[in-house]
Amino acid sequence: MAIGAAMPLPLTSPTCRSLTSFTHHPSFSPILKLNSLRETASLGNPHLRLAVVAVSSMSIKAAEKASRASFLDRREARILHFVKYHGLGNDFILVDNRDSSEPKITAEQAAKLCDRNFGIDADGVIFALPGINGTDYTMRIFNSDGSEPEMCGNGVRCFGRFITELENLHGKQRFTVHTGAGLIVPEIVDDGKVRVDMGEPVFKASDVPTRLPANKDESVVKSGLDVDGVTWNVTCVSMGNPHCVTFGTEGDQNLQVDELDLAEIGPKFEHHEVFPARTNTEFVQVFTPSHLKMRVWERGAGATLACGTGACAVVVAAVLEGRAARTCTVDLPGGPLQIEWREEDNHIYMTGPAEVVFYGSVPL
Numbered sequence: 001m002a003i004g005a006a007m008p009l010p011l012t013s014p015t016c017r018s019l020t021s022f023t024h025h026p027s028f029s030p031i032l033k034l035n036s037l038r039e040t041a042s043l044g045n046p047h048l049r050l051a052v053v054a055v056s057s058m059s060i061k062a063a064e065k066a067s068r069a070s071f072l073d074r075r076e077a078r079i080l081h082f083v084k085y086h087g088l089g090n091d092f093i094l095v096d097n098r099d100s101s102e103p104k105i106t107a108e109q110a111a112k113l114c115d116r117n118f119g120i121d122a123d124g125v126i127f128a129l130p131g132i133n134g135t136d137y138t139m140r141i142f143n144s145d146g147s148e149p150e151m152c153g154n155g156v157r158c159f160g161r162f163i164t165e166l167e168n169l170h171g172k173q174r175f176t177v178h179t180g181a182g183l184i185v186p187e188i189v190d191d192g193k194v195r196v197d198m199g200e201p202v203f204k205a206s207d208v209p210t211r212l213p214a215n216k217d218e219s220v221v222k223s224g225l226d227v228d229g230v231t232w233n234v235t236c237v238s239m240g241n242p243h244c245v246t247f248g249t250e251g252d253q254n255l256q257v258d259e260l261d262l263a264e265i266g267p268k269f270e271h272h273e274v275f276p277a278r279t280n281t282e283f284v285q286v287f288t289p290s291h292l293k294m295r296v297w298e299r300g301a302g303a304t305l306a307c308g309t310g311a312c313a314v315v316v317a318a319v320l321e322g323r324a325a326r327t328c329t330v331d332l333p334g335g336p337l338q339i340e341w342r343e344e345d346n347h348i349y350m351t352g353p354a355e356v357v358f359y360g361s362v363p364l
């Protein structure tokens with residue numbers, strides 16, 4: 001097949017329920033997820049069309065450099081070029097917004113693009129904007145419901161990889177990123193993983209924020225929270241964004257997280273009256289003091305396969321409750337994260353992967 005020639009979209013493949021999953025097809029590597037408007041398919045919504053094209057493996061080497069660079073440099077009016085990334089299955093639409101301090105799309109447009117059936121299918125949209133306060137970049141994010149959180153842990157790992165691609169950087173790299181949670185520092189490490197200095201956790205109840213009364217200094221640690229008549233023990237932590245961490249109910253501290261009906265219970269925590277800014281909720285099972293397992297219900301995004309800020313909050317809560325050490329592996333549905341809450345500087349360090357899923361374009 002000639003360079004740049006379009007391959008037929010395998011829409012009938014059982015692995016391909018949407019164009020998004022097309023690029024997950026085992027015969028395609030991320031490098032094949034090149035871009036062109038040659039092959040455009042409707043997603044059922046006449047106003048939203050996604051273009052993705054793949055080239056044959058014969059042409060990868062020749063096409064890779066020019067196509068990726070030219071794609072990321074494209075600036076057509078009323079077309080949004082993006083790269084979809086994921087961090088352990090927590091998936092994001094990344095937008096190059098370095099030329100403006102205002103996001104290229106609105107919260108409402110972001111929510112449409114995240115739609116699983118009528119959009120690209122993602123947990124959020126992330127913008128790489130110019131840095132402020134002396135930082136290299138600013139990161140902003142919209143959740144899939146269009147709300148704007150302060151921070152996103154898996155997202156900032158994707159952000160770090162996205163920047164290396166935009167700036168054509170290789171090897172170890174480190175960036176300073178301004179976020180709603182303050183300064184965050186992602187670092188691309190040897191194996192391509194991203195290690196992030198996530199800053200310091202916040203416990204003060206009014207800053208999390210939660211209306212639950214503080215029971216340890218100014219914080220809420222292992223407090224009772226009534227959800228539909230069941231008392232859950234919760235610890236509240238902010239990683240810039242709010243988290244409610246639970247290891248079980250008053251009567252049962254041995255939570256089997258796989259048995260939870262997240263879609264049923266998650267929204268009841270998210271919208272509970274004691275969380276004025278809503279909350280992310282992590283349900284945690286302790287295997288050993290250095291090995292935890294969690295499932296998450298995210299504010300504004302629902303059940304996701306991973307939550308980086310959530311994994312950090314879980315380790316902090318586990319330490320505060322005397323259940324774990326400061327360095328832990330946290331298993332999430334999408335895979336493990338390494339979390340360290342360092343005693344010397346009180347910062348939390350998160351290490352995990354971030355991968356390209358595909359490149360695409362949508363008319364606005």
Ligand SMILES: N[C@@H](CCC[C@H](N)C(=O)O)C(=O)O
Nearest residue numbers: 149152153154241307308309
């Ligand atoms: N998945 C993210 C968190 C994204 C923001 C969250 N939904 C919120 O509203 O706070 C992560 O990896 O941290």
